Amino acid sequence: MIDNDASLRFALEAVLGDAGLTVEACANGSDGLLAVEARFGRIAQPEAQAGEAMARARPGLSAGATYTRNQWEVSFVGLSVLPCDQVDAAVTLSVPLVDLAKFARISAADRSAQAATYQQNVTAREVEAQVVQLY
Secondary structure, three states: OOOOOHHHHHHHHHHHHHHOOOOOOOOOOHHHHHHHHHHHOOOHHHHHHHHHHHHHHOOEEEEEEEEEEOOOOEEEOOEEEEOOEEEEEEEEEEOOOOOHHHHHHHHHHHHHHHHHHHHHHHHHHHHHHHHHHHO
16 A cells, blocks of 8 residues: 655655654554554553443453361260361352443443544544655
8 A cells, every 4th residue: 555655655754754653554454553543552541441441331250269277176965167178159140220320331331442443443434644745
């Protein structure tokens, strides 16, 4: 897509250098720009935040266990008060019922991820327009 013409390459480097991009990164069009933007986290971070907000709204399960080895077993009248080998386990299930504020946060996170994608597209188009004007 990019010609080896020296003047075009010079124009590309002048425009892309201001944005912190390289000609090689943009050689495949918007795919190269998308890779550079994702590397800087301009798109990846809002998408991760949207996924995190959605994960908080889903049911959660946590489990834990402990094992205790006591030197002696203690018992009174046949009832073991402190066993020699003791295992304790706990399981917790958290199910959110209705949290309207959480749904609003999920919607805002999704909009933020969409805005980052749109901003990346705008940046790509601006770079293309500047290259065309300089060429």
